[in-house]
Each structure stands twice: as C-alpha cells, then as structure tokens.
Amino acid sequence: MDPWIVELLIVREQAFEDHRRTLAKDVQRGLLRRVRPGVYVERGVHDALSPEQRHVVSMRALAAVASRPPLFSHWSAAVLLGLPVLGREHLERVHVSVEDASDRGLVGVAARVAAVDAGERAEVRGLQVTTPARTVVDIARISTFESGVVTADGALHLGVPRVALEGAVAAATSRKGWRRAQAVVAFADGDAESPAESTSRVTMLRIGIRRPILQWRVFDRNGLAGRLDFGYPWVPAGGETDGEQKYRDASMAPNGAADAVIKEKRREDRVRLEVPRLGRWGYRESRSPRLLAPILARIGVVPEARRVTIADYSTEFRVTRL
Incomplete structure (x- = not known):
C-alpha cells in the first residue's frame, strides 16, 4: 500500500470539541487510529x-498541521x-531539525536544534528533508x-557520491560525534546490497x-556461475547472508517462493563446484560476533594474527578501486 495516498482525517482545534466523543469511540472500536493530535487514519x-510506511504517514500528518513546514x-x-534504517525503535517518533529550542516541544516528535544550510536541504514529494549526505x-x-x-x-549503493559524504563529515567537525561519522564514511561500501550485508561487515x-570482497563473481x-555476498579468495571460501525477503517479496520472487528457491539452489550448486567452502548465516548472526565467528571458522575464515582496523578496510576499499 502506498503511504502517500493514505487518507488523513484532520480535525482542527476549533472543531475538535464537537467531535471529540465520536472520535474517541471510533478509536476505541478500532475504526480509527490517531497518528498525532488532531490527525486520524483508518x-x-x-x-x-x-x-x-507508517512513519511516512506520521510525517505527512505532522506536515499537515504544523504552523510552518x-x-x-x-x-x-x-x-x-529511501535509505535503510537499522532499528525499528528509531521510527517510533518523527525526527526533525529546528533552529529554535522553543520548537522542541512537539508531541511525538524528536526535535534537535541544529543549523542546516540551504545546500543541506532537499524536498521529497512536498516535504522538506535534509540531503542524503547530511542525513547519513x-x-x-x-x-x-x-x-x-x-x-x-x-546511500553509496543508491549512488550518493562518496565525496558528498566526506564533505558532509568535514562540515560537521564542530558537532558532537563527528569522528564517529568520519569512521562510518571511511568504512562504508556501496557494494553492500542489504542491511544484513552491512551488519555482517x-x-x-x-x-x-x-x-x-563484496559481490564476489564466481x-x-x-x-558466470553466480555472485556471492562475500568472497574470501585467500582461503578460498564464500559467504552468503540470507533473509526471508528474497523468497517472500514479490518484486524479488516474481514467480513465487518455490521458483526462487529452485533458482537459488541451482546457482549454489554451480558455485559450490568452484568454491566448496560456502557459509550461510541470517540477520541475527550478522550482528553477533559470538554467532558469526564459528560459522566463518567452519569455512576457514579466521581472525588475522594482527588487529584489523577500520583503516585497513577503508584503505583496501580505495586501493581496489583505483
């Protein structure tokens, strides 16, 4: 369902008292849901x-009743x-940036006081938003x-230039946490095609x-026998992190889950003839060193003798793309 066409029932303050009881009954009966004060949806x-999608509806609701955009x-x-978000808890409240601390008291809104230049602003379907680089x-x-x-x-996978992310980091040097942002951008890799691949890295x-190597071609x-999410050619071995989406999402499995499973099995059979050591893990394992380490060890992928750092990852990223 398209959240942009979900109908919003907006009750202005002067009319609220006249409809308060009716609205309360409809909410109690499960006919309506209040997404913010004065705004309801079926x-x-x-x-x-x-x-x-619910978060988009909440943003539309705020924009519809706010005194200014x-x-x-x-x-x-x-x-x-359209950027991936890790953690559903971040979507429980709408996030906005404001110039005046007095605007931080909006119900159901996480408002942060921050200066945002004109070049760091964009528009999406009539809503004001920070640019991808500033957002990252x-x-x-x-x-x-x-x-x-x-x-x-x-962001990198969607085509945001790395130089744009680096520029946004440079512009944030006076803000708390910019060194973490610098490390994130140095580590980031647009070849990661899903949040599970990112968390695995x-x-x-x-x-x-x-x-x-990401998206290792075998x-x-x-x-071409197939691509693996992760390649460890020094072993050699390969790794795949799978979620249910590739079998449940109609856009990823247009001919149904059964056809997707068969296609995946045939691809893996060809790949295994060239890369016998192949490990698989899910989203849960992708976020846990305790769970992922033994899976990797079984295919011969073990920690390096020396400490691996973010600099190693970012340096290798740049070298392999020169």
Missing part, C-alpha cells in the same frame, strides 16, 4: 502498512530518501557505528576478519 489501513532529518529523512552524517554522529554503516552503505571487523567453464 485503523485497518494503518495496520496493513510497514513500519517505514517541518524539516525532517535523521531517521525520518532516511525513510523519505547526522545519523552516524548520534547513533552506533553499526547503525551509521547501514545507512551510509545504503561490521561484525567481521569486530571479529578481526580481513576485508572480504566463474566456471560456462561463464
């Missing part, structure tokens, strides 16, 4: 939306811009390294695994 429609930032901006750095500054990497990887760094005598 409960069934709202419940059918994904967390990201809000500037959506951080995780809200990420949702509007804002999230990286105040969140975990892992969370920042997920969004930064997604962070976990590998923590384990002490040498930087793998060839046999008939040509």
Whole structure:
C-alpha cells in the first residue's frame, strides 16, 4: 500500500470539541487510529502498512498541521530518501531539525536544534528533508557505528557520491560525534546490497576478519556461475547472508517462493563446484560476533594474527578501486 495516498482525517482545534466523543469511540472500536493530535487514519489501513510506511504517514500528518513546514532529518529523512534504517525503535517518533529550542516541544516528535544550510536541504514529494549526505552524517554522529554503516552503505549503493559524504563529515567537525561519522564514511561500501550485508561487515571487523570482497563473481567453464555476498579468495571460501525477503517479496520472487528457491539452489550448486567452502548465516548472526565467528571458522575464515582496523578496510576499499 502506498503511504502517500493514505487518507488523513484532520480535525482542527476549533472543531475538535464537537467531535471529540465520536472520535474517541471510533478509536476505541478500532475504526480509527490517531497518528498525532488532531490527525486520524483508518485503523485497518494503518495496520496493513510497514513500519517505514507508517512513519511516512506520521510525517505527512505532522506536515499537515504544523504552523510552518517541518524539516525532517535523521531517521525520518532516511525513510523519505529511501535509505535503510537499522532499528525499528528509531521510527517510533518523527525526527526533525529546528533552529529554535522553543520548537522542541512537539508531541511525538524528536526535535534537535541544529543549523542546516540551504545546500543541506532537499524536498521529497512536498516535504522538506535534509540531503542524503547530511542525513547519513547526522545519523552516524548520534547513533552506533553499526547503525551509521547501514545507512551510509545504503546511500553509496543508491549512488550518493562518496565525496558528498566526506564533505558532509568535514562540515560537521564542530558537532558532537563527528569522528564517529568520519569512521562510518571511511568504512562504508556501496557494494553492500542489504542491511544484513552491512551488519555482517561490521561484525567481521569486530571479529578481526580481513576485508572480504563484496559481490564476489564466481566463474566456471560456462561463464558466470553466480555472485556471492562475500568472497574470501585467500582461503578460498564464500559467504552468503540470507533473509526471508528474497523468497517472500514479490518484486524479488516474481514467480513465487518455490521458483526462487529452485533458482537459488541451482546457482549454489554451480558455485559450490568452484568454491566448496560456502557459509550461510541470517540477520541475527550478522550482528553477533559470538554467532558469526564459528560459522566463518567452519569455512576457514579466521581472525588475522594482527588487529584489523577500520583503516585497513577503508584503505583496501580505495586501493581496489583505483
């Protein structure tokens, strides 16, 4: 369902008292859901939306009743811009940036006082939003390294230039957390195609695994046998991190889950003839060194003798692309 066409029922303050009891009854009966004071949507429609889609509805609701256009930032901006977000808890409130501390008291809104230049502003379907580069750095500054990497990887994958992210970091040197943002951008890799691949990379760094090749192309005598999410050619071995989405999402499995499973099995059979050591893990393992380390060890991927750092990853990233 498209969250941009979900109908909003807006009750202005002067009319609220006349309809208060009726609205309260409709909410209690499960017919309506209040998304913010004075704004309601049909409960069934709202419940059918994904967390990201519900967040879009919440942003539309705020924009519809705000005294001036809000500037959506951080995780809200990420949702509007189509960037991945790690952690559903960040979508429980709408995030905006304001210039005056007096504007921080909005109900259900996480408002941060921050100066945002004209060049750091954009527009998405009529809503004001921070640019992708500013959004990545804002999230990286105040969140975990892992969370920042997920969004930064997604931005690069969608085509945001690395130089734009580096410029946004340079512009944030006077703000708290900019060094974390600098590390996130240095580590970020646009070849990561999903949040699970991004979190896997962070976990590998923590384990002490040498930087793998992302989207490793494996060839046999008939040509390209397939791509692996992670390649460890020094073993040699390969790794795949899977979620249910590739089998459940109609856009990723247009012919149904069964056909997708068969296709995946045939691809893996060809790949295994060239790369016998192949490990698989899910999203949960991708975020846990304790769970991922033994999976990698079984295919011969073990920590380096020396400590692996972010600099190793970022340096190798640049060298392999010269």
